[in-house]
Structure formats: C-alpha cells, structure tokens
Amino acid sequence: xxxxxxxxxxxxxxxxxxxxxxxxxxxxxxxxxxxxxxxxxxxxxxxxxxxxxxxxxxxxxxxxxxxxxxxxxxxxxxxxxxxxxxxxxxxxxxxxxxxxxxxxxxxxxxxxxxxxxxxxxxxxxxxxxxxxxxxxxxxxxxxxxxxxxxxxxxxxxxxxxxxxxxxxxxxxxxxxxxxxxxxxxxxxxxxxxxxxxxxxxxxxxxxxxxxxxxxxxxxxxxxxxxxxxxxxxxxxxxxxxxxxxxxxxxxxxxxxxxxxxxxxxxxxxxxxxxxxxxxxxxxxxxxxxxxxxxxxxxxxxxxxxxxxxxxxxxxxxxxxxxxxxxxxxxxxxxxxxxxxxxxxxxxxxxxxxxxxxxxxxxxxxxxxxxxxxxxxxxxxxxxxxxxxxxxxxxxxxxxxxxxxxxxxxxxxxxxxxxxxxxxxxxxxxxxxxxxxxxxxxxxxxxxxxxxxxxxxxxxxxxxxxxxxxxx
Amino acid sequence: xxxxxxxxxxxxxxxxxxxxxxxxxxxxxxxxxxxxxxxxxxxxxxxxxxxxxxxxxxxxxxxxxxxxxxxxxxxxxxxxxxxxxxxxxxxxxxxxxxxxxxxxxxxxxxxxxxxxxxxxxxxxxxxxxxxxxxxxxxxxxxxxxxxxxxxxxxxxxxxxxxxxxxxxxxxxxxxxxxxxxxxxxxxxxxxxxxxxxxxxxxxxxxxxxxxxxxxxxxxxxxxxxxxxxxxxxxxxxxxxxxxxxxxxxxxxxxxxxxxxxxxxxxxxxxxxxxxxxxxxxxxxxxxxxxxxxxxxxxxxxxxxxxxxxxxxxxxxxxxxxxxxxxxxxxxxxxxxxxxxxxxxxxxxxxxxxxxxxxxxxxxxxxxxxxxxxxxxxxxxxxxxxxxxxxxxxxxxxxxxxxxxxxxxxxxxxxxxxx
Numbered sequence: 050x051x052x053x054x055x056x057x058x059x060x061x062x063x064x065x066x067x068x069x070x071x072x073x074x075x076x077x078x079x080x081x082x083x084x085x086x087x088x089x090x091x092x093x094x095x096x097x098x099x100x101x102x103x104x105x106x107x108x109x110x111x112x113x114x115x116x117x118x119x120x121x122x123x124x125x126x127x128x129x130x131x132x133x134x135x136x137x138x139x140x141x142x143x144x145x146x147x148x149x150x151x152x153x154x155x156x157x158x159x160x161x162x163x164x165x166x167x168x169x170x171x172x173x174x175x176x177x178x179x180x181x182x183x184x185x186x187x188x189x190x191x192x193x194x195x196x197x198x199x200x201x202x203x204x205x206x207x208x209x210x211x212x213x214x215x216x217x218x219x220x221x222x223x224x225x226x227x228x229x230x231x232x233x234x235x236x237x238x239x240x241x242x243x244x245x246x247x248x249x250x251x252x253x254x255x256x257x258x259x260x261x262x263x264x265x266x267x268x269x270x271x272x273x274x275x276x277x278x279x280x281x282x283x284x285x286x287x288x289x290x291x292x293x294x295x296x297x298x299x300x301x302x303x304x305x306x307x308x309x310x311x312x313x314x315x316x317x318x319x320x321x322x323x324x325x326x327x328x329x330x331x332x333x334x335x336x337x338x339x340x341x342x343x344x345x346x347x348x349x350x351x352x353x354x355x356x357x358x359x360x361x362x363x364x365x366x367x368x369x370x371x372x373x374x375x376x377x378x379x380x381x382x383x384x385x386x387x388x389x390x391x392x393x394x395x396x397x398x399x400x401x402x403x404x405x406x407x408x409x410x411x412x413x414x415x416x417x418x419x420x421x422x423x424x425x426x427x428x429x430x431x432x433x434x435x436x437x438x439x440x441x442x443x444x445x446x447x448x449x450x451x452x453x454x455x456x457x458x459x460x461x462x463x464x465x466x467x468x469x470x471x472x473x474x475x476x477x478x479x480x481x482x483x484x485x486x487x488x489x490x491x492x493x494x495x496x497x498x499x500x501x502x503x504x505x506x507x508x509x510x511x512x513x514x515x516x517x518x519x520x
Numbered sequence: 521x522x523x524x525x526x527x528x529x530x531x532x533x534x535x536x537x538x539x540x541x542x543x544x545x546x547x548x549x550x551x552x553x554x555x556x557x558x559x560x561x562x563x564x565x566x567x568x569x570x571x572x573x574x575x576x577x578x579x580x581x582x583x584x585x586x587x588x589x590x591x592x593x594x595x596x597x598x599x600x601x602x603x604x605x606x607x608x609x610x611x612x613x614x615x616x617x618x619x620x621x622x623x624x625x626x627x628x629x630x631x632x633x634x635x636x637x638x639x640x641x642x643x644x645x646x647x648x649x650x651x652x653x654x655x656x657x658x659x660x661x662x663x664x665x666x667x668x669x670x671x672x673x674x675x676x677x678x679x680x681x682x683x684x685x686x687x688x689x690x691x692x693x694x695x696x697x698x699x700x701x702x703x704x705x706x707x708x709x710x711x712x713x714x715x716x717x718x719x720x721x722x723x724x725x726x727x728x729x730x731x732x733x734x735x736x737x738x739x740x741x742x743x744x745x746x747x748x749x750x751x752x753x754x755x756x757x758x759x760x761x762x763x764x765x766x767x768x769x770x771x772x773x774x775x776x777x778x779x780x781x782x783x784x785x786x787x788x789x790x791x792x793x794x795x796x797x798x799x800x801x802x803x804x805x806x807x808x809x810x811x812x813x814x815x816x817x818x819x820x821x822x823x824x825x826x827x828x829x830x831x832x833x834x835x836x837x838x839x840x841x842x843x844x845x846x847x848x849x850x851x852x853x854x855x856x857x858x859x860x861x862x863x864x865x866x867x868x869x870x871x872x873x874x875x876x877x878x879x880x881x882x883x884x885x886x887x888x889x890x891x892x893x894x895x896x897x898x899x900x901x902x903x904x905x906x907x908x909x910x911x912x913x914x915x916x917x918x919x920x921x922x923x924x925x926x927x928x929x930x931x932x933x934x935x936x937x938x
Binding site: 055056057059060062066067069070071073074077080081082084085086087089091093094095096099100176177 | 820850868
C-alpha cells in the first residue's frame with residue numbers, strides 16, 4: 050500500500066491542476082494589464098471607432114464661431130452621428146473628413162482625440178467614468194475666417210492650385226484653399242472617382258504640394274546678399290539677357306530680355322534672373338545652405354497639419370550652373386505653398402516668423418477651454434532693418450514691376466511674382482505678398498499649377514484676397 | 521455558523537451580486553425591465569427553495585457548492601442579458617431544469633456505491649453518447665457535437681462525461697492494486713501489461729476519432745485527460761501519465777501533419793498576428809476584448825464584445841474580461857479555483873475509494889475544462905471549442921453541470937460511520 054495511497058495521489062493531482070489554474074490567472078493578468086495598451090490601440094481594434102461614433106463628436110468652428118463641421122440632428126440607422134460640413138468643398142482640406150471606411154484627414158484626424166472626447170483623462174478610470182462623463186466630444190475652434198476662405202476659394206477659379214493666408218503678426222492661418230477639392234459629404238459615394246482622379250483632389254496642395262518656388266525665392270536671396278554684404282542697397286548690376294557660366298551653361302532671362310543697368314530694388318521689381326543668379330554664385334554653396342537653414346526650411350512647422358517636408362538640393366555637390374539656378378528658385382528645390390506664405394511673413398513682420406497655427410482653442414461642451422494656442426515666435430531669420438528694406442523692394446515690385454496686377458487703390462501692397470519652370474508642362478504661377486505694406490495685416494501665398502506667368506495669373510488672385518480682407 | 525446558515529448567507533450574497541448586475545444592464549439599456557427583474561428574483565427563489573428543501577430533508581452537504589454555482593450561473597445570465605436577451609430567457613429556463621436535476625441527483629446519489637455495480641451499463645451509455653455525437657453529430661454554431669432527436673437538440677458529450685467518470689471510477693477502484701503493481705519491463709521502460717491498459721487504449725482511439733471526425737480537439741483532450749489522470753490517481757503510477765501523454769502527443773503530431781484544420785489551430789495559436797483578419801479573426805477579437813477591458817473593464821454594456829463570433833458560448837469569458845476587466849475575469853477564475861478546491865476536498869473526505877474517485881474525477885474534469893477554454897480564448901493554449909461551465913449559454917451544458925454539482929453535493933454529505 051506504500052506505493053498506492055489514493056488520497057495522496059488525489060492531493061498531488063489537485064495541487065498540479067490548481068497550480069495550472071493559478072498560472073492561467075497570472076497569464077490573464079499579463080494580457081489585461083501589461084498588454085492592454087498594445088491591444089487597446091491596435092489599428093484593427095474597432096472599439097475606438099465604435100466608441101467614438103456613439104458619442105456626439107465635437108464641432109469644428111471658425112474664428113467667428115461659424116460652423117465648419119457639425120452633426121446632423123438625426124442619427125443614422127446604426128445609431129451613429131452623421132457629420133455635416135456647411136462649407137462643403139471650400140474647407141475640405143482644412144477640416145478633413147471622418148469616414149468609417151476611409152479613415153480621417155485634416156483636423157478631423159489630427160484633433161480626433163479631442164473631437165471624440167477619447168483623449169480626456171477621465172477615460173482611463175473604466176466604469177467609474179460613467180458617473181461624470183460627458184456624452185459629447187470637445188469643440189475645436191480654428192483661426193480660419195470663413196468669409197475670407199470663401200473669397201480665396203472663389204478667387205482661385207477653376208485652376209488647380211492653392212492659397213494660404215496668414216496673419217503675419219500672430220502666425221494665425223486665416224485661410225487655406227487647395228483645388229481641386231471635393232465635398233466631404235460625398236466621400237463615401239464618390240470614393241472611387243475622388244481617390245483615383247488624375248488631378249488628386251485628396252491632396253492638400255497648400256501643405257503637401259511640392260513645387261519649385263521660382264522667382265519668389267529672390268526676396269530671400271536679396272536679404273541674404275545684403276546681410277552677407279555681397280551687395281549693398283546702392284550697388285548696381287548689369288543685365289545683358291544672358292550669363293554664361295562655365296563652359297557649357299548659360300543662364301538667361303525669359304525671352305532673353307536685357308534689363309541693362311539696374312539697382313537691386315529694380316532687379317527684384319523686374320525679377321532679373323541674371324542679377325540673382327550672380328548673387329547666388331557670389332554667396333556660394335555654404336552661405337546658401339545657411340540661408341535655407343535660417344529660414345527654417347528643414348524644421349517642421351506645425352502638428353495641426355500634415356505637411357510635406359521641403360526638398361533642398363545637396364548644396365556641396367551643386368554645379369555652378371545649378372547654384373545660379375538656385376538663386377532664381379529652380380534646380381531640385383521644392384517647397385510647399387504654406388512655406389512661401391511663411392516666407393512672406395518674414396518681410397511683413399520685420400524679420401520675425403510667428404509660428405503658423407490653425408487651431409485657436411479646444412473647448413469642452415460646458416465651455417471650459419482645455420487647450421489654447423498663443424501666438425508664438427518661431428524664428429527670426431533677418432534683422433529688422435534688412436527685412437524692411439526688402440519689404441520696400443517688394444512694394445516697388447507691385448507698384449512698378451511684375452506684380453502690378455496685385456495693386457489696390459488706396460492700399461500699399463508688397464509682393465513678388467514667380468513663374469516656376471517644371472517638368473509637368475507650363476510654368477507654375479506664383480505670388481507672395483502682404484498688405485497694407487506699412488502695417489501688414491495679412492500675408493498670402495498663391496500658386497496656380499501650370500498657370501503660366503505669376504504676374505498675369507497669380508497676382509490678380511492675391512488682389513481679390515487683399516481687397517476682401519482689408520475692405 | 522452551521523452549514524445551512526452559511527449556505528443561506530452565501531446565496532443571499534450571490535443574489536445581491538447578480539441582482540445589481542442585472543439592474544446595471546437594464547438601467548444602462550434605458551429602463552428597468554420588470555419581467556427581467558421578476559425572472560431573476562424567481563430564479564433566486566428557486567435557489568432558496570432548493571436550499572430550504574434539502575436542509576429541511578436534513579441533507580448537510582458542502583454549503584459552498586450551491587452558492588458558487590449560483591454566482592457563476594448568475595454572471596452568465598447577466599452577460600447573456602447584455603449580449604442577447606432572448607438567450608437570457610432560455611438560459612433562465614434551463615437553470616430551473618438544472619436545479620431540478622440537481623435535487624434529483626442529490627437523492628439518487630444517497631448511496632453512491634450502488635452505481636459501482638452498474639459500471640458497464642454506465643460505461644456503455646457514456647460510449648453510446650459519445651459515439652452518437654461522433655457518428656450522427658450535426659453542426660450547430662461551429663461544433664459538430666449536436667444530436668437532433670425530433671424536437672430535442674442536445675450535446676451528448678456534455679452528459680457523457682458523467683457516465684464516463686462513473687465508469688472509470690468504478691473500474692479503476694476495483695483494479696487499483698492490479699494497475700499499480702502489474703508491470704512488465706520493456707527494455708528501459710516499465711510498462712503495465714497490455715490487458716490492463718486495453719481500456720486506456722480504447723479511450724485513446726475514441727478521442728482520436730473525435731479529433732478526426734468531429735474536429736473536436738477540446739473534447740478529445742478532455743476525455744483523454746480525464747482517463748489518464750484518473751488512472752494515475754487510482755494506481756499512483758506516473759507511468760500512465762507519461763505513457764498517455766506520449767500517445768496523445770504522437771496522435772496529435774500525426775493529426776497535425778495529416779489534417780489541415782489541426783495545423784490551422786496550432787499555427788493561429790503560435791502567431792495570430794500573421795492573419796488577424798482571416799483565420800485568426802476570432803482569437804484576435806478575443807484578445808482585443810480582453811486588452812480593451814484592462815484592469816477595471818469598460819463597465820457592463822459599455823464594451824463591444826459582439827465583435828467576437830460565438831461570444832455567448834465559447835468566448836463568453838472574453839466578454840466578461842472586456843466589460844468587467846481583469847477584476848471580473850480574475851474573480852471568475854478564483855470562483856472556479858474554489859470550486860475545484862472544494863471538489864478535491866470532498867474527494868479527500870469521501871468514505872469509499874469509489875466515491876473519492878468520482879469526486880476527484882469531477883474535479884479534474886472541471887479544472888481541465890476551465891483550463892482549456894479560458895486558456896484557449898486568452899491564447900495561452902491552442903483554441904478548442906468547449907463551453908465554460910455554468911457560464912456559457914447552453915441547456916445541455918448547464919443541466920449536465922448541475923447534475924455534476926448534485927453528485928458532488930451528495931458525496932460530500934456521506935459521513936464516515938462512527
């Protein structure tokens with residue numbers, strides 16, 4: 050009997066099996082406690098979407114309280130709130146869309162945590178949050194001015210392109226338009242045509258479109274040449290229409306027009322390629338790299354928006370010809386329209402860039418402000434004296450130069466046009482500027498894809514915006 | 521406190537727990553449903569009736585068993601009410617049937633020893649039940665374990681376990697000594713003689729049949745496990761477990777290479793993230809539910825357990841883990857642990873080897889079943905489709921488990937003679 054003690058065997062079996070169950074409890078604690086963040090946040094876990102759709106999503110408002118995104122009064126058949134966008138295709142690229150099938154974009158995406166209320170701290174207390182939880186998300190108030198947005202949208206007409214309007218004193222983005230656009234309410238029904246259209250309506254050209262800047266970059270080159278003492282306000286240049294560089298390259302003016310004898314101010318006003326090619330060559334590769342660095346081209350601007358990074362050339366391997374091209378905004382350099390509005394800001398705001406922002410504040414349903422964006426100084430790439438000097442040159446460019454189409458009676462406008470050559474067809478038409486020049490309230494950047502001449506096509510668009518904003 | 525009073529207090533406690541759970545669910549769904557509240561009050565009245573009746577008839581079994589079963593069943597009812605109220609009403613009906621079965625079993629089992637005399641009949645019935653499911657099983661809800669007899673649908677394997685355990689206990693308690701000492705040396709191996717392990721081999725063949733024909737890895741493991749472990753408990757020879765494990769492993773490896781469905785199960789278990797929207801959908805959804813529940817859970821009705829297919833039967837544990845959190849899932853596991861502990865305790869206090877083996881067998885079966893299904897839905901173990909005792913929706917499962925409870929209760933009240 051020594052070897053066969055029934056009770057002993059049962060006791061041993063009991064210990065082993067209960068031990069298994071204890072190990073299993075320990076393992077469950079691993080899944081539910083240690084791994085919970087991974088499992089909760091997994092993109093295939095539909096709970097976040099489901100939970101968000103059962104509460105009333107916050108509204109997106111413009112600076113005057115006009116609704117840009119709101120909820121329809123009736124829920125759909127599955128009990129979800131349906132989104133409505135009162136300005137439709139005008140604000141598509143700012144506000145974005147919110148679709149179960151196709152995801153989110155714009156503010157609907159970047160502020161989803163606030164809009165859905167899911168980022169509220171109280172969510173992490175499990176069932177206890179039911180005691181005090183609001184059944185609505187937070188409202189997001191933008192810096193956008195919806196009437197200016199409408200003006201900019203209409204001013205672009207049927208062109209492909211983008212407009213960015215910034216208050217240079219604060220960095221607040223007042224308007225941002227990208228065309229072609231689409232109605233976010235039709236996203237689900239038109240997805241096939243929207244997503245596969247050749248002119249890419251899903252792309253927010255204002256922040257994600259990458260274009261050669263062309264001649265608008267000359268304002269920066271002028272400031273750099275003055276600050277590095279390559280030239281002075283009183284120096285003069287000669288333009289014979291062509292500039293041979295090295296053995297096999299010649300930089301030339303459009304239609305090889307010779308501008309003759311001219312000052313820096315006149316050179317900027319008529320957008321003289323020869324002068325600025327020469328200045329870039331004299332500045333050299335290192336100085337040019339410094340300038341782009343100083344103006345923040347490689348620093349991300351804002352997390353409110355999905356922005357594409359600008360593409361800069363490899364400075365130390367540029368040939369002389371490419372270096373001269375860089376001075377007139379060509380070569381492999383690619384920038385976004387938002388960056389060019391920021392470039393206009395420098396000269397509108399005495400050499401200081403205020404950090405661009407799109408969201409003013411986030412407000413809970415009971416009116417408590419839980420996030421507030423204050424105007425914030427970002428970079429100061431130019432000293433005030435030189436910035437104001439270049440600003441004067443930009444006034445001349447509108448008054449007596451290529452930007453004449455942006456002129457408004459009674460208001461002094463500063464600006465610079467660009468006509469950027471590109472491998473996709475006709476030149477892109479650019480205009481950057483600000484007004485009123487002696488007390489700037491708005492700065493704009495306009496691009497019209499393959500629109501032709503900046504002075505002829507882009508400057509009139511800017512003019513309409515200035516008129517509406519400063520009426 | 522005497523046993524009867526203990527049982528009463530514990531039943532009141534479980535009634536309060538379930539009452540608040542059901543109230544929470546119906547409040548969160550808008551309003552208090554008087555029918556649902558009436559049903560829950562009625563069910564607990566039946567629990568009390570059973571309690572009063574048995575104590576009045578001077579039965580003094582383990583006072584923890586009935587309250588533990590009532591908490592588990594009540595949690596199941598609460599979650600079912602939240603998942604699909606139709607099933608709540610049906611399950612409530614089955615609970616009444618189960619409690620009746622419990623009382624009848626307590627009476628029938630007054631002299632457990634009597635059953636040992638009919639062991640071959642019992643074994644035969646168990647075998648027929650299992651074979652009928654294997655041969656004539658109809659697939660319902662992903663399991664080919666249903667038998668349809670006219671208007672009645674049931675899962676014979678839920679009842680077969682009771683017969684098989686009774687048969688094994690009787691057979692093994694008679695042959696304890698022979699199994700323990702009749703061994704023969706095969707080279708370095710000390711193995712029992714073939715004629716003594718013939719029943720073992722038969723069960724092995726049966727379980728392999730389950731695996732292949734029914735694709736039922738869970739039941740196969742359960743029945744094979746119970747046979748091997750009960751043989752070990754009767755004989756005290758670890759060789760049986762080693763030999764059994766070897767046989768099962770051998771069979772499983774063979775099945776792995778021969779049958780794609782076994783391969784799929786194992787591959788999913790090893791890495792569900794390789795195909796999370798396809799073959800591993802169910803287990804991945806279960807893990808999402810458990811993880812999203814976290815420590816405190818989402819609160820009843822605030823989770824999304826319906827994303828898991830078959831959540832009301834095999835995956836009900838994931839629903840509990842999501843809405844009640846780790847606190848809830850750990851509570852369920854601890855109740856099972858207490859249950860298994862009490863069952864083994866009853867076995868250790870039993871007066872005859874036969875009833876000791878029956879109680880221990882029931883404890884082992886319960887422990888294995890909980891381990892396999894909870895381990896399965898938490899990815900601790902390859903997923904096997906079996907029910908979570910007392911909690912999962914299902915008449916056969918609930919009634920069979922209350923009969924099991926009755927057997928334990930009856931064995932626990934047989935006192936050794938002075």
